[in-house]
Amino acid sequence: MLPVRRCAAVLAVLVTTTLLLAGCGGDDGQGSNADPDQVDAVEKPELGACRMLTPDDVAAASNASKVVDCADEHTAQTYAVGGLPDQLSDAGYDDEKIGAWAYDTCAKQFEDFLGADESLVMRTVVSWAWFRPSEKAWEDGARWYRCDVVGGGEQSKAYVPLPEETKGLLLGKPDDQWMVCAAGPSVSGSVKIPCTEAHDWRAISTVKLGEPKDPYPGDRLSQVKTRDFCSEQVAAFLNYPVDYDFGYTWFHEAEWQAGNRRSVCWARTNA
Structure with missing residues (x-):
């Protein structure tokens, strides 16, 4: 039978693609518990830094939430930082090409960082978010990106805490x-x-x-x-x-x- x-x-x-590709343009805030030294920072963020991010924080284009010790409770860790490619240096702050490039870059590095393939990362509760400089920092010449692994997805009302080290989490x-x-x-x-x-x-x-x-x-x-x-x-x-x-x-x-x-x-x- x-x-x-x-x-x-x-x-x-x-769950994540459309929101992240759009880049959530605009500077409506720099996240909860913002660090004044990070708000309009031109220099690249710290690789490996941990933070307590919320879904509202991830919905913003920029983030300056204070860094916490990764041994303490946190919901996000920065797994990739760098400068935008030269072909995007003259792009507008909310240019969709920046969002598309960041999506491709952060998505690929997300898989590598977690030790997962494309299929597995679509079946995990963790996801990623990307941030760009503030509009003021952009006007001052900042052209960096930051990719964070976060303990939840678009439907999450709150994020779950991450382990002290998230590299290789899905190996x-x-x-x-x-x-x-x-x-x-x-x-x-x-x-x-x-x-x-x-x-x-x-x-x-x-x-x-x-x-x-x-x-x-x-x-x-x-x-x-x-x-x-x-x-x-x-x-x-x-x-x-x-x-x-x-x-x-x-x-x-x-x-x-x-x-x-x-x-x-x-x-x-x-x-």
């Missing part, structure tokens, strides 16, 4: 506290939580829908390919039961243009 495969939900929202078989699960009757609209908490769904794999230079295949093809692949992936993950539920998260053209080429497969399971 063939297994009964029920599609539980579709979540058509990219080998990652601990469940860093992997994403969901609590709720369906994947869509459910609360995304660490897999160490009581949950109904686990993100178990991703499906690659295309290569970097490929054109967007269209909503229908993206959804169907995701659905069919995830059905088989979840069946294998659950050891081919007669009856099972699965969900999938697929993304639209805006996220494709931002660089995302993968959908996420979810298995209904409490383990």
Whole structure:
């Protein structure tokens, strides 16, 4: 008898890409607990620095939150800093090209820093944010970027504390506290939580829908390919039961243009 495969939900929202690509332009604040010496700093930020960031802090273009000892409680750590490439030196403060370049740069270094591949970083509760100088510092010639790993994603109301050292966090078989699960009757609209908490769904794999230079295949093809692949992936993950539920998260053209080429497969399971 063939297994009964029920599609539980579709979540058509990219957790981080659109927000991070946009760069959250404007200087509406420099973050909670701002350090006056960092607010309009022209020099590059400190690599490896830890901070207590909130989702509101990450929603700003710039951040000057005070650095804390990484042995103390913190929710963010800077994993990459540097100068913008020469071709962007004359770009406007909110130029989308800067956001696109920062997205590509921070995303690649995020994978390398955590010891993960593209699939794994889409299934972890940690994410990344990037910051640019303040508008005043920009006018004074500052052209740096800063990438931080943070203990949560776009849907997080608060971030979880990170370990003293986050480098290599996802090497080998990652601990469940860093992997994403969901609590709720369906994947869509459910609360995304660490897999160490009581949950109904686990993100178990991703499906690659295309290569970097490929054109967007269209909503229908993206959804169907995701659905069919995830059905088989979840069946294998659950050891081919007669009856099972699965969900999938697929993304639209805006996220494709931002660089995302993968959908996420979810298995209904409490383990």
